[in-house]
Amino acid sequence: MTSTAAPPPPATGPAVFRANCPHCRTSFELRAxxxxxxxxxxxxxxxxxxxxxxxxxxxxxxAPERIVELLTLGGVSTMRLA
Structure with a gap:
């Protein structure tokens, strides 16, 4: 009986998030x-x-629940407040 391993998931680059600034109204991308x-x-x-x-x-x-989930999965540093 031979065992085959599942192929590794496709390589992805670092997470990039779209954001905008309410002060200057510019849109841009940010890394985690x-x-x-x-x-x-x-x-x-x-x-x-x-x-x-x-x-x-x-x-x-x-950060509503969905944003928390996306940022966490994308590797954003998280701090829990007491």
């Missing part, structure tokens, strides 16, 4: 290490943040 995810006790305290590469402003946006 450009983003930070904070998970709080409620939807009001769960958010992601980044610094706009165009204008340098700090941006903070709410």
């Amino acid at each position: 290490d450009d983003l930070r995810l904070a998970i709080g006790a409620s939807a009001r305290t769960t958010f992601y943040s980044f610094t706009c590469p165009e204008c340098g402003e700090a941006v903070r946006k709410p």
Whole structure:
């Protein structure tokens, strides 16, 4: 009896996320290490943040459950808030 291993999943590059800045209204792509995810006790305290590469402003946006899932799967650093 021969055993065959399943082929490895296709190679993918690093996760890239589309974002926009509410300050300068520019759209751009960010890598996982450009983003930070904070998970709080409620939807009001769960958010992601980044610094706009165009204008340098700090941006903070709410992170509903689906966004949390996508950012986490994409390798974004996550911090749990007490």
